[in-house]
Amino acid sequence: MNEAEGAPSQARERHAVLAELLDEANWRYYVLDSPTVSDAQYDLWMREILELEEAHPDLRTPDSPTQRVGAPISTEFAPVAHLQRMESLDNAFNHDDLAGWQARAERLIEADPGPYLCELKIDGLAVAIVYEKGRLVRGATRGDGRTGDDITPNIRTLGDVPARLTGDDVPDLIEVRGEVFLPVEGFRKLNEQLMDAGRPPFANPRNSAAGSLRQKDPRITAQRPLRLIVHGVGKWEGAEAPKTQSEMYDRLKGFGLPVSDRYKVVGTLDEIRGFIDYYNDHRHDPEYEIDGVVVKVDRIPVQRQLGSTSRAPRWAVAYKYPPEEVTTALLDIQVGVGRTGRVTPFGVMRPIVVAGSTVERATLHNASEVERKGVLIGDTVVLRKAGDVIPEIVGPVTDLRDGSERAFVMPTHCPECGTELAYEREGDADLRCPNARACPAQLRERIYFAAGRNAFDIEGLGYVAATALTQPLPPQEPPLRTEADLFDLTMEQLLPIRSVVRDPETGLPKTDPETGEQKIVSFFATISGAPSKNAEKMLEELERKKKEQPLWRVLVALSIRHIGPPTARAIATEFRSIDAIAAASEEELAAVEGIGPRVAATIKEWFEVDWHREIVDRWRAAGVRMADETPADEGPRTLEGLTFVVTGTLAAFSRDEAAEAITRLGGKVSGSVSKKTGFVIVGENPGSKHDKAVTLGVPILDEEGFRTLLREGPEAARAVAVTPEE
Incomplete structure (x- = not known):
């Protein structure tokens, strides 16, 4: 598309800058638990990029931050799919924004959507907990909204979380959503204990909650005073569901689940404002940190009528307090x-x-x-x-x-x-x-990243080790002059190394606060000159992990810009080998769900660099896995190569369930209709996507036709589809 047809260059350049800023912020907030921007700054960036995409729709590509919820999931634990997508919330920053949200909801249903439920927005870690027949079977982090980390053993350690639900009306299956947090007083005491033990304190309660839930040893999690408040439900099967959000909270409380006692059902916008203003003045009254108020339409049938955008429900909004x-x-x-x-x-x-x-x-x-x-x-x-x-x-x-x-x-x-x-x-x-090739700072950071939990996950190769391997004190030569050397390390190379300790946040040398001298360590050898446990462990891990880590982790470890775990998973699933990825065209790469042209171009550029290809060749020669085998139990992919759009309300499928059914069979789900769309699946009250399908002549399936598609494949579906004339 040329500029005459699409966004002007100035808008396109600003969009690219904002996308990079938001991607980095998401990565640091959700994956590394070490955010570098405030919520207020993040929200401003998100607002600006949304406005750009409203003005220039061609900027709204699959790899835009506006099309994703959350950020790349952590890989410390096994990934697990949520029963229903966990959505994000749109934000309001003043009373005019709030009135605008209410007015949009009123226009959509042509009636007052109230009453409304107001509750506090807890600054913690979002989780989903599944109960079957009243028994807790799984706990997971939100992750990217569709897939999170399985943290079941750690969730079980929380005193607020019952192992079994109580009552006569417990559903056969229920997925509850809530926020895990560390109370302010508990955070203070935990930091005191850490400092007494000579360990660094946590930066804030949210980080401490996230870090506690991601402990490999649940006994450590059990020692932390974590709490849970449940604020919603995803899946509900086998019992009559509540008709309102407030009734849902009463039911959940009756099941033995922890719900907030600081919510209120109100009927007017003025009453919502009153609730917001009260807690703005009393924001430190609760035992936990809050950063705003969540306002929800109370009646659940009206929530369903309002539905969701690609990333957020239309029936709820988060009012964010000033910083x-x-x-x-x-x-x-x-x-x-x-x-x-x-x-x-x-x-x-x-x-x-x-x-x-x-x-x-x-x-x-x-x-x-x-x-x-x-x-x-x-x-x-x-x-x-x-x-x-x-x-x-x-x-x-x-x-x-x-x-x-x-x-x-x-x-x-x-x-x-x-x-x-x-x-x-x-x-x-x-x-x-x-x-990029020879800068010691970049090499140090890339080695540290490649050894991290989202890549090869090499125990013993932390920041101190990465510094020692790339920047030893003279006269020792650095064992790693490029990451290509990583899997060729020997103990003989390690033993003489001494290096300056650096700060992981800034990369700057650390100094002794009393003498002002730089801190120096001999990391890989004991005082006697024998190999240290760190050195032995690191070499063992390098040997083991190179053989067992899947292709997507190798892709992450290569430090290709914009390639985090979810993107790497998608690429690895599509191409199966590093050679196939390197040989793919930009068009083939961009066709992978969630990639888009910007990321595709970055991947192609990376593989065109000689020393990048040398890394791949050297790692391959050292025994690093460069291909994934096709799973023997992978189901049929009858919808592979086809793109689908779902619009309207289906009786037996939520929007997420329909999308998951399509992707399980190899199809892709898009939010917009084009001539390349294979089918548009239409439920009750379809919107403009149905009209566009008619205009473009795209085959349309009703719900029964959708079932035929899933059961018998695209050819059978075409026989029952409505195909409008262009």
């Missing part, structure tokens, strides 16, 4: 270099407590952001936290300047390898070090 703000001194602005070469400024501040945690650093994203905010080194700055995430610097308190402040100057050369910095593509917001 909490404090002031502190900006002592310095420094930069760090990431694994893709991006050079990111961050503020170093006088430590200050905000929203329950001590803050010393805050990201500034890029040089343009520093200039836009107008901050100077030495300023007193306003620091903001929305919820409990890494804070952002809002701006300076200019009235407190005394003339000693100085401007930050973005370095022109990489602070670790000296290469001149540059923008990778026209319109990029971030400077990068182009010396």
